[in-house]
Amino acid sequence: MTQVEAYAALGPGQPLVPWSYEIQQLQPNEVLVRVRACGICHSDVHMIDNDWGFARYPLVPGHEVVGEVVAVGPLVTHLSPGMRVGIGWQRSSCGQCEDCLRGQDHLCDQSQGVITHGHGGFASHLAVDARYCFPLPNELPTEAAGPLLCGGITVYSALRAAGMGSGLRIGIIGMGGLGHMAIQFASRLGNHVTAFTTTEAKAREAAQLGAHDAILIRNDQPSRRPDRPLHIILNTAPVPTPVEPYLDLLASDGVLCYVGAPTAPISVPIFPLLVKRRRIMGSPIGSRATILEMLENAARFGVLPRVETFPMSKVNDALNRVRQNQVRYRAVLLA
Known part of the structure; x- marks a missing residue:
């Protein structure tokens, strides 16, 4: 006992x-x-x-x-x-x-x-x-x-399930408890990482963690496009974010993956999925x-x-x- x-x-x-x-x-x-x-x-x-x-x-x-x-x-x-x-x-x-x-x-x-x-x-x-x-x-x-x-395996498993190996272009939405680990895993396994975050300070921290680029989010949308379309975007944010602006940043066959659980349903436009054979998925642990x-x-x-x-x-x-x-x-x- x-x-x-x-x-x-x-x-x-x-x-x-x-x-x-x-x-x-x-x-x-x-x-x-x-x-x-x-x-x-x-x-x-x-x-x-x-x-x-x-x-x-x-x-x-x-x-x-x-x-x-x-x-x-x-x-x-x-x-x-x-x-x-x-x-x-x-x-x-x-x-x-x-x-x-x-x-x-x-x-x-x-x-x-x-x-x-x-x-x-x-x-x-x-x-x-x-x-x-x-x-x-x-x-x-x-x-x-x-x-x-918990947080580490959540982002790692999601990235793997979305197709992460090495040599890909990967976006990470959010620089919190999940996002800061996702940036490390994606970059240190040989991928080009773009962080999407809300402040210049977090953009600098993303670079210290291994991100190659950082795009600020303004009015719930990316303030600019990455230089080349992304193969995977991992959304770690626990708050609702618009779907279409991020789908538009994906390459053909790109994946938008959710591990952060938004507090409200998301609205998904079908046309951006059809024309480039993109997909949306979620992932647990x-x-x-x-x-x-x-x-x-x-x-x-x-x-x-x-x-x-x-x-x-x-x-x-x-x-x-x-x-x-x-x-x-x-x-x-x-x-």
């Missing part, structure tokens, strides 16, 4: 308070992890506030976890006590459906989230299906690795195989989120800064 000391929301929108629970016994396929660091994602805020309508309280948020394995179930053979691991959004999947069998378990209809179907990483420990607990390369520091397991690939590339090419760290005891201060968009670019709690 393990006594877990956590921080939980007892109701929608409430500040987090100390709360404890017991893990009586690990399931045969589970692993128990001692939390060393945990990122704060906007999805944690949405769950605390029950914006999506399925939060269950007491709610222990946290799904960008870095920690140390302290115990494993009898069926777990690839992890052992003492290993440093990361845990992201997904807790489990059925393992039997068509999506799971083709290696796309993150699309499983029975997929379970770390904080939607259990308690998360704003805590001393958590237990999770060992399939969704990933050994971390030594090159990834504990305080920065967590956001890669990534499969286990893609997560391992992402971690390997992040370590090899030095892709790291920029983080601000807070003691776990200051969780409400950190959450308030995230709510007010005062963190550049990711907040991380340290145990």
Whole structure:
């Protein structure tokens, strides 16, 4: 039995308070992890506030976890006590459906989230299906690795699904928690990156992160065209943006991909899709195989989120800064 000391929301929108629970016994396929660091994602805020309508309280948020394995179930053979691991959004999947069998378990209809179907990483420990607990390369520091397991895999998986290899022209809309990692992945894997952002200061930061060009957004539209049409545009912005101006910047067979969830429906003109065979897609997190690939590339090419760290005891201060968009670019709690 393990006594877990956590921080939980007892109701929608409430500040987090100390709360404890017991893990009586690990399931045969589970692993128990001692939390060393945990990122704060906007999805944690949405769950605390029950914006999506399925939060269950007491709610222990946290799904960008870095920690140390302290115990494993009898069926777990690839992890052992003492290993440093990361845990992201997904807790489990059925393992039997068509999506799971083709290696796309993150699309499983029975997929379970770390904080939607259990308690998360704003805590001393958590237990999770060992399939969704990933050994971390030594090159990834504990305080920065967590956001890669959610925001990092979200943008990496989307870019891969949209066709990213190397030698392409890729646009990134937004320079926030997702966009600043997308710029790094796209540029360091050998692509020409154009950032679309709202301020000169963010344009300069985009260049420091690896963007080759930056186009300012004025009145919700790009202020100019890139020198050549783009093969992929990844929209990381969580607010509604007009579709047509960005479709018009795509090359033939270009892809406009959404990972930021707009707060209102988008209007899509069909003619720009027809004439150049363009397409629009969305993308969630990534499969286990893609997560391992992402971690390997992040370590090899030095892709790291920029983080601000807070003691776990200051969780409400950190959450308030995230709510007010005062963190550049990711907040991380340290145990």
